[in-house]
Amino acid sequence: MNIPSDLKYTRNHEWVRAEADGTITVGITDHAQELLGDLVFVELPDVGVEFSADQEVAVVESVKAASDVYAPLTGSIVEVNPIAVDSPEVVNQDAYAAWLFKMQPVAAADVDALLDATAYQQLVDAA
Template sequence: MTIPANLRYTASHEWIRKEPDNTLTVGITDHAQNALGDIVFLELPEAGRVVKAGEEVAVVESVKAASDIYAPVAGEIIAANSDAIDTPESVNTDAYSAWLFKIKPANLDDIDALLDAAGYKAAVDAE
């Protein structure tokens, strides 16, 4: 299981990368894609949608199950990854490059409340 140290994480298995323009790129973790198995469909949010932290914003479907994806922080969705929609299996290939959506956070400091790599590893180990 890969857990890059430069990202933040949620207990619901989303990874978050802060970009230079202070937007956040969000995807699912390597652990999540492995647990789901072969991903066959992604339903991603539309740009312009305003979301609350913890709100369901996307769905990942695999041959095993469907799983909701949650907004890690409150803000506005500014992009969805159309390449990932067209090739959902790319999430299985490299979960950390196959991002799902980008969000402009309402409060950038909210990212500080998310898990770091060590915290995420501890959460996964406790499952």
């Protein structure tokens, strides 16, 4: 299982990358896509919509199950990845390259409170 050390993680299996412009890029982890299996559908939020941390933002569906994707922080959607919508299988091919959406968090420093790679690995191992 691939858990890049330069990213942050949530207990809901999203990965988060803090960008230089203060936004965050969000996707589902390699572990999450492995559990789901082959993705066949991705539904992403509209740009401009605001979400609270842990609020349902998107849906990913596989041949086995559907799963919600949650906002890792409170903020607004600034961009979505149309490639993930048009070709959901890209998430299975490389979960960390196939981001789902970008947010402008209310407090960018909140990223620091998310799980680091070691803590996320422990979460996965305990499941």
